[in-house]
Amino acid sequence: MLDTIPEAAVWAIILVPVSSFVVLGLPTLASAWTPESRRYAGYITILAVAITFLLSLWVLDSVIQNDGHSIGFAPHEWLTVGPLTIRLGVTVDGLTAMMLVVVSGISLGVQIYSQAYMSGDPGYARYYAYTSLFTSSMLGLVLSESILMLFAFWELVGLCSFLLIGFWFERPTARAAALKAFLVTRMGDLGFLCAILLIWNQTGTLSIPEIQQLAVTGAIGDIIITWFAVGVFAGAVGKSAQFPLHVWLPDAMEGPTPVSALIHAATMVAAGVYLVARLFPVFEAPRWRSTPSPR
Numbered sequence: 001m002l003d004t005i006p007e008a009a010v011w012a013i014i015l016v017p018v019s020s021f022v023v024l025g026l027p028t029l030a031s032a033w034t035p036e037s038r039r040y041a042g043y044i045t046i047l048a049v050a051i052t053f054l055l056s057l058w059v060l061d062s063v064i065q066n067d068g069h070s071i072g073f074a075p076h077e078w079l080t081v082g083p084l085t086i087r088l089g090v091t092v093d094g095l096t097a098m099m100l101v102v103v104s105g106i107s108l109g110v111q112i113y114s115q116a117y118m119s120g121d122p123g124y125a126r127y128y129a130y131t132s133l134f135t136s137s138m139l140g141l142v143l144s145e146s147i148l149m150l151f152a153f154w155e156l157v158g159l160c161s162f163l164l165i166g167f168w169f170e171r172p173t174a175r176a177a178a179l180k181a182f183l184v185t186r187m188g189d190l191g192f193l194c195a196i197l198l199i200w201n202q203t204g205t206l207s208i209p210e211i212q213q214l215a216v217t218g219a220i221g222d223i224i225i226t227w228f229a230v231g232v233f234a235g236a237v238g239k240s241a242q243f244p245l246h247v248w249l250p251d252a253m254e255g256p257t258p259v260s261a262l263i264h265a266a267t268m269v270a271a272g273v274y275l276v277a278r279l280f281p282v283f284e285a286p287r288w289r290s291t292p293s294p295r
Helices: 007-029 039-065 094-117 124-143 147-165 172-203 208-217 222-239 250-254 257-264 268-278
Strands: 076-081 084-088
Touching: 007 039, 007 124, 039 094, 039 124, 094 124, 094 257, 094 268, 124 147, 124 257, 124 268, 147 172, 147 208, 147 222, 147 250, 147 257, 147 268, 172 208, 172 222, 172 250, 222 268, 250 257, 257 268
Parallel strands: none
Antiparallel strands: 076 084
C-alpha cells in the first residue's frame, strides 16, 4: 500500500455506499425490482461496502505509516451565510481509522448474512438501500472535520434507524417502535444542537480540531465549556440508549435481526461513545481538574 491515502479516496469511503443507495433506491421507489432481479441489490451493496472496507484498511495503514499522527486535509469552503461559513472536510487519525474499519467490517458481515435472512422478503432491495445509506452516514459521522457536518450525518443515522426499525411498517408494533426511537433520540439531539449553537456563538468556529485546541488552552470560559460538554453528552446519551433515554432500545428489536446487529449492537450505539472520544479534550479541559493543594 501507499504510505499516505489521497483525500479523494477518503471521500470515496462516504460516497461509494451513497452510490449504492442511489442505484437501489430509485428503482425501488419505482417498483422496478422483480423477484428475479432483486437479488442483485444484495450484490451491489456488498460490493460497495467491500470497497469501503478496503479503503478503510488503507486509511488504517496510512495512519500507522504516519506513526499514528493525524493526516491533515484542508477543509473546503462550501457556503457562507452572513458570519457563518460552512466548511466540508475529513479528519484522518488513529481514532478515525479504527472506527472506519470497525463500522465497514461489521457492515460487510451483516450485508453478507442478510442475503439469506432477507431472501424472499418483498422489501429485499429496499432493505439494502436503507443499509447502504446507514453505512454511508455512519462513516461520514466518523470522518467529519466540522461539528456541523458531524451533526448532519448524526441525524442521517437517526433517520436510517427509523426506517430500519420500522422496516416491516405493516406491523403496528414496528411503526410504534420506529416512532418511539426517533422521538426519544431527538430529545438528546436537541441538546447536541444547542451545544453546537452555543460553541459557534462563543468561538465563531465549527471545526472540531479548533474547538479541541481552544478547550485545551483554556480559551473558552468555564460556564460555556461546561454547557457545551453537557449538550454533547446529551446527544451521546440518546444515541447510545443510556438512562434516561434508553427506553427506545428494547422496542427497536421490531426491525429485522441483522438491523439489530448492525445498528443496536455494534455501530449506532457506539456513535455516542465515538462522539465523546472525539471531543474528549472538552471533557478533559485543564481547569476541570482539581488543583492540588500547596504543600
